[in-house]
Structure formats: C-alpha cells, structure tokens
Amino acid sequence: MSETPSSWDDLTGHERVRAVVETADSPMSVVDITDRADVSRTTADDELAMLAERNDLVETLVDGKRGYETNYVSVVFDEMQSLVEDHTEEELTTRLAELEAEREQLQTEFDADSLDEFRTQTAEDETLSVEELRERRHVAASWDTLDAELTLVRHALRLYRDVVDIGQKPSRSTVY
Amino acid sequence: MVVFLANRRNLDSRRLHDRLKQRLESEFGFQNVRTERADPHSPGPYRAVGEIDPRVFFDDQSSPTTEARVEAGFELDAPADSEHYWINWVEPERRLLVGWHRDDTHSSLGPVHRQINNGSQPVAHEPATFVDSHPLDVFLRRVDTLPGVVDSVQSTDWVRDGRREVVPEGFEPSSLPPEGNRIGRYPTGLLTSYGSAGVVLYLANHSDTLYPLNTTRRPRRTVTSAGCDRPGVPDTPPETDLQPDSDPAESELRTIGVLGGMSPASTTHYYERIVAGVNDTRGGHTSAPVVVYSVDFGTVAPMIDADDWDAAGDYLAQRAEAVAAAGADVLLLATNTMHRVADRVAAAPIPFVHIVDPAATAARDRGIETVGVLGTETTMAADFYRDRFATLGVDTVVPDADAREMVDRVIFEELVHGEIRDDSREQYLDVIADLRAAGAEAVVLGCTEIEMLIDSDDTDLPVFDTTAHHVDRAVELCLGERPLPE
Numbered sequence: 001m002s003e004t005p006s007s008w009d010d011l012t013g014h015e016r017v018r019a020v021v022e023t024a025d026s027p028m029s030v031v032d033i034t035d036r037a038d039v040s041r042t043t044a045d046d047e048l049a050m051l052a053e054r055n056d057l058v059e060t061l062v063d064g065k066r067g068y069e070t071n072y073v074s075v076v077f078d079e080m081q082s083l084v085e086d087h088t089e090e091e092l093t094t095r096l097a098e099l100e101a102e103r104e105q106l107q108t109e110f111d112a113d114s115l116d117e118f119r120t121q122t123a124e125d126e127t128l129s130v131e132e133l134r135e136r137r138h139v140a141a142s143w144d145t146l147d148a149e150l151t152l153v154r155h156a157l158r159l160y161r162d163v164v165d166i167g168q169k170p171s172r173s174t175v176y
Numbered sequence: 177m178v179v180f181l182a183n184r185r186n187l188d189s190r191r192l193h194d195r196l197k198q199r200l201e202s203e204f205g206f207q208n209v210r211t212e213r214a215d216p217h218s219p220g221p222y223r224a225v226g227e228i229d230p231r232v233f234f235d236d237q238s239s240p241t242t243e244a245r246v247e248a249g250f251e252l253d254a255p256a257d258s259e260h261y262w263i264n265w266v267e268p269e270r271r272l273l274v275g276w277h278r279d280d281t282h283s284s285l286g287p288v289h290r291q292i293n294n295g296s297q298p299v300a301h302e303p304a305t306f307v308d309s310h311p312l313d314v315f316l317r318r319v320d321t322l323p324g325v326v327d328s329v330q331s332t333d334w335v336r337d338g339r340r341e342v343v344p345e346g347f348e349p350s351s352l353p354p355e356g357n358r359i360g361r362y363p364t365g366l367l368t369s370y371g372s373a374g375v376v377l378y379l380a381n382h383s384d385t386l387y388p389l390n391t392t393r394r395p396r397r398t399v400t401s402a403g404c405d406r407p408g409v410p411d412t413p414p415e416t417d418l419q420p421d422s423d424p425a426e427s428e429l430r431t432i433g434v435l436g437g438m439s440p441a442s443t444t445h446y447y448e449r450i451v452a453g454v455n456d457t458r459g460g461h462t463s464a465p466v467v468v469y470s471v472d473f474g475t476v477a478p479m480i481d482a483d484d485w486d487a488a489g490d491y492l493a494q495r496a497e498a499v500a501a502a503g504a505d506v507l508l509l510a511t512n513t514m515h516r517v518a519d520r521v522a523a524a525p526i527p528f529v530h531i532v533d534p535a536a537t538a539a540r541d542r543g544i545e546t547v548g549v550l551g552t553e554t555t556m557a558a559d560f561y562r563d564r565f566a567t568l569g570v571d572t573v574v575p576d577a578d579a580r581e582m583v584d585r586v587i588f589e590e591l592v593h594g595e596i597r598d599d600s601r602e603q604y605l606d607v608i609a610d611l612r613a614a615g616a617e618a619v620v621l622g623c624t625e626i627e628m629l630i631d632s633d634d635t636d637l638p639v640f641d642t643t644a645h646h647v648d649r650a651v652e653l654c655l656g657e658r659p660l661p662e
Contacts, residue, residue: 007316007320008309008310008313011312011316012633019195019310020310022191022192022195023188023311025185025252025253029459031456031457034456040644041449041452041453041647041648041651042641042647042648043644045449061459064460065455065456065458065459066455070184072184072187075191076187106216134280134281138216138217138218138219138220141220141221141251142213142215142216142217142218142221143216144186144221145186145189145213145221145222146213146216
C-alpha cells in the first residue's frame with residue numbers, strides 16, 4: 001500500500017499524456033491532449049514527439065490543428081511481439097485451443113455460428129426483456145474481444161513459426 | 177503478412193487494462209496481477225486483477241481474512257458520455273464484494289453507485305460520487321480509497337423473523353439477500369449464518385468525506401506554467417489570474433521578442449516552441465510573430481569570463497531596445513545565466529518576462545515553499561535567481577561547492593555538446609537527493625541543457641524547467657491568454 005494518495009496528479013506529465021492518447025477514440029489535437037493530460041505544452045510536445053518517433057502515434061491534423069492518432073498497426077505488432085516473446089509455441093497452441101473452445105461454447109449456448117449471426121438474432125428477437133438485452137450486449141462485446149484475441153494468437157503463432165523457420169530467436173529487432 | 181485491425185477499441189481496452197494491472201503491482205503492491213477477459217455474461221471486455229493480503233494492504237493485522245483481490249474493468253465504448261466501469265474489492269472467504277459500478281443499472285442512484293455483494297448476490301447499493309476523469313485516474317482514486325471504504329463495511333444485527341431489517345440509509349432495501357443465504361464467516365463471531373440473528377453488511381455513507389472531489393471535468397488550462405508533472409496541490413491558478421487585460425482578436429497575436437544567441441541552440445528551441453505552441457491553439461497556417469535578436473555569443477562570453485557584468489548588461493540592454501524597436505510587444509531573454517543582468521534588459525521600453533517568474537509562480541501555486549536549483553555556476557551561486565524566487569515567496573537551496581562544480585562541468589563539457597552520460601545522470605540524481613535533504617520540495621532546472629539529462633521521470637520530486645515555463649508563458653502572451661506583465 002502506498003503511503004501517499006494515488007491519483008492522476010501523482011503520475012508524471014509524460015505518463016498522463018501516454019494515458020490520454022492510449023484511450024482516445026479518435027485523433028486528438030495537441031491542445032486537447034495537453035488539456036486532458038493537464039500538462040504544459042512542452043511536456044505534451046516532448047512525449048508526443050517521442051511516441052511518434054517510436055511509431056506508437058501518427059501525426060495528423062484535427063480541425064486544421066496539429067494532432068496525433070494511435071498507430072494501430074504498431075499496437076497490433078506490439079501485441080503479437082509480446083505473445084511471441086513471452087510464450088512458447090506450445091503455450092500459444094494451447095491458448096488458441098482454449099479460445100476456440102470458448103467460442104464454441106458461445107456458439108452452442110446461443111445457437112449462433114458467428115458474432116454477426118448472434119447480433120442479428122438479438123436485433124430480430126422482440127421478446128427479449130431489457131435485462132436480457134443488456135446481457136446480450138455484454139455477450140456480444142465479449143464475443144468480439146474473443147474473436148480479436150483468437151486472430152491475434154493465430155497471427156502470433158504464424159509469426160513464431162516464420163521467425164523460427166528463418167533460424168532466428170524472436171526478438172524485438174526481428175519483428176519489425 | 178496481412179495485418180488485421182479488427183476492433184481498435186479492443187486493442188485500446190486491452191492496453192488500458194494492462195496499465196491498470198501494472199499499477200496494481202507497482203503502486204499498491206498487489207501480486208499475481210493479470211489482465212483477464214471478462215466472463216461473457218459480465219459487462220466490459222476485460223478485468224485487471226490483482227491479489228493481496230488485506231492485512232498488508234490495510235496495514236491492519238486484525239483484518240478477518242488474508243486473501244482478497246481487486247477486479248477492475250472499464251468499458252471504453254459504453255453507451256454513455258463517459259466510460260462504464262466496475263471496480264470491486266473481493267474477499268472470497270467472507271463472500272464479500274464491495275465495489276463502485278458505473279453502468280446502466282440503478283440509475284436512480286445517480287451515475288455511479290457503490291454495491292455490496294454476498295457472494296454473487298447484491299445486498300446493498302448506495303449513490304457514490306461521480307469522478308469525471310480519465311479511467312486511470314478513476315482507478316487510482318478508487319483503489320486508493322479502498323481501505324476506508326472496506327473498513328466502513330460494518331456488521332449489525334438483522335432480526336429476520338421479527339422483520340426488523342436494519343438497512344443503511346440510502347440503500348435499496350429490496351436487494352437484501354434471500355433468507356437462509358449465508359453471509360460468511362467472521363472470526364469474531366459477529367458474522368454468522370443468515371437467520372434469526374443474522375447480519376447485514378452496510379457501507380457508511382462516505383460520499384462527502386471519501387470523495388471531496390470537484391467532479392467536473394478539469395477546466396481547460398489556459399495557464400500551462402503549472403505543468404511540471406507534480407502530484408498534490410491543485411495547480412490551476414485563481415481564475416482572476418487568467419483574465420487577459422487585452423484579448424487580441426482572433427487574427428491578432430502579440431509579437432514576442434526574443435533576445436537570444438546565448439547559446440544559439442537555446443534560441444532555436446525558444447523560437448520553435450513558441451511557433452508550435454501558438455499553432456497548436458490556432459491551427460492552420462497561424463504562426464507566432466516573433467522578433468529574434470541573436471547576439472554574437474563570442475562577444476558576450478568573454479565578458480562573462482572576465483566577470484564584467486556591467487559590460488554584458490550594456491551590450492544586452494542595447495540589443496533589447498533594438499528588439500522593441502523592431503515591433504515586439506514583450507521581451508524574453510532566452511538564457512538563464514544572462515538573467516544576472518535582467519534589470520538592465522528589463523529597462524527596454526516593452527514589458528519583460530523574467531525567466532524565473534513563470535516557474536516560481538507555478539511552484540508557489542502548488543504550495544511549494546522551497547526549491548532546489550540546478551544550473552550553471554553563475555545561476556546557482558548568484559543572488560539574482562534566489563532573490564527573484566524570494567520575491568514570489570519561494571525559498572531556494574543550491575548544491576554545495578563541489579556539487580555545483582560537477583553540475584556546471586557536466587553542462588559545459590557534456591550537455592552543450594549533446595553528450596548524455598548515465599554516470600552524469602546518476603551524479604545529478606545524487607545532488608537532487610542532497611537538495612531534498614536540505615529541504616527542497618521540488619527541483620528547478622535553471623539551464624536549458626539540463627532537461628536533456630534529467631526530466632520528471634527520473635525523480636519523484638516535482639521538476640520545474642524554467643525554460644519550458646518561460647516558453648509557455650510566451651505562447652500565452654502571444655495568444656492573449658494572459659495580460660502583459662507590467
């Protein structure tokens with residue numbers, strides 16, 4: 001337990017900038033990032049430039065003002081990279097099987113082959129109560145996340161094999 | 177390889193929960209931390225989970241159980257104007273769950289409610305203060321206040337047979353657990369099975385004491401001088417400080433005068449930052465009007481070496497008048513060291529912004545009374561820096577002579593040449609530790625180059641970079657967000 005209160009203000013300005021851009025749902029102007037992170041323009045500029053240099057962000061224009069958006073290609077590669085570095089091929093294979101089993105469970109429970117089909121069923125079923133609709137919204141969100149993870153693990157597994165095939169131990173420098 | 181970008185918000189969400197997981201471990205000492213996908217029937221995509229011994233977390237050996245966990249989940253794409261979340265403290269042995277839920281249930285209790293569960297069964301709800309902030313901030317504040325909230329879960333008699341049901345004020349009595357349901361085990365015997373002399377858990381109403389927060393979104397910062405990455409004291413200056421006395425029209429900008437060249441690199445830094453800062457606000461092709469007089473440092477440097485500050489003052493005062501004559505509305509001297517002759521430069525017929533003032537104001541606004549100063553030997557040893565801070569009510573401490581020599585040497589032998597050395601950073605951090613021991617509550621970087629070596633991530637003391645604050649002030653003045661200094 002920390003002895004001092006923990007809050008936004010306990011984070012460094014750089015950390016606040018990172019937190020803001022990592023949860024932004026659309027490109028943000030530097031001014032908005034500065035305001036939301038509650039930092040000086042200089043701190044925001046420094047951190048944003050560093051994140052852009054690292055390919056985590058891409059510079060763009062937001063209503064004619066300089067701004068940034070997440071480089072999702074980089075995020076995806078980072079995720080795959082972590083999976084490859086942190087797990088053996090066997091672990092990834094096992095994980096893939098677990099995720100597929102979970103999806104089969106949902107398919108069976110809701111008698112739907114895919115998330116799209118489940119959503120269509122939900123939209124067309126007029127007998128569902130508010131509570132049931134709420135729960136189905138949760139299930140749909142979870143299914144979406146499950147599908148995304150499945151795809152990610154599949155790609156990581158392929159990457160793992162490709163990297164091993166060319167005789168290199170996976171490392172950050174070989175992924176890009 | 178074909179790159180897929182299925183659902184970008186899933187990626188954001190995963191990353192956010194990984195950050196929460198890291199905070200649980202690093203900030204609060206939780207163990208076995210992990211990011212899990214939420215149960216399909218539960219809201220939100222992920223949970224950041226960490227386990228801890230309540231006796232350690234609460235620093236209370238009388239805690240009735242040794243196992244607990246925090247589960248925190250945020251839904252970034254919630255059908256609301258801010259994220260939904262569920263932050264729960266769970267003690268499995270007691271079947272106790274205490275948590276804050278912001279979702280589309282219990283809307284009569286407001287945007288956020290606190291909930292107590294007996295196992296999976298909710299037994300009580302009450303309104304909670306809405307914290308309108310970034311998810312990471314919400315998470316940190318909630319976890320930080322858990323000891324007080326869990327401690328407030330108390331037991332009281334509940335005589336079921338006699339229908340005397342003790343329900344805490346503000347709670348929904350309809351959500352009491354069904355008869356025969358077991359509340360849990362409590363070593364003192366107070367908490368026994370649910371029956372004729374059972375127990376109801378309740379939360380004391382701490383809304384006012386636990387969350388004395390202004391829950392409105394932070395005001396847009398028109399003053400950026402407080403951005404030195406510091407926890408603690410609210411840093412938004414009084415509103416009256418923010419009112420410009422003459423707000424330039426949208427198309428009008430004040431012209432910033434920069435007396436620089438000492439060194440040229442520092443002046444370039446000023447120019448670039450001022451132009452970028454103004455463009456960030458106005459956008460388009462807007463560019464700050466700036467008059468730069470870059471002096472010949474080869475003329476000034478020998479005056480410094482000869483300790484001939486009068487000559488240096490005369491030289492710079494003449495150039496300052498030239499900056500004013502060129503149309504500048506306000507003057508900045510783009511060097512810490514030469515502020516030793518600031519009085520001479522300030523005699524120019526336009527307002528002058530002393531480099532210490534924005535940083536000192538920021539420190540003062542944060543309640544900081546003493547700062548440690550790092551800079552060139554001239555800056556650290558001379559009175560002009562100390563006196564200027566003192567004018568604004570901030571005391572200064574400086575390193576001892578040996579440390580000042582080291583700090584000065586690193587600036588001139590390494591940093592001005594762009595050389596960044598880890599061992600020098602370590603030496604600087606040792607000096608900062610000594611400054612803290614001498615009473616410094618913050619560190620002032622009184623030299624442009626030092627920011628190449630040290631920033632706020634290197635020390636848990638607040639860091640005030642005078643150059644950064646100086647530049648920010650120039651941007652505000654250019655935009656008319658501040659009145660011109662007298």
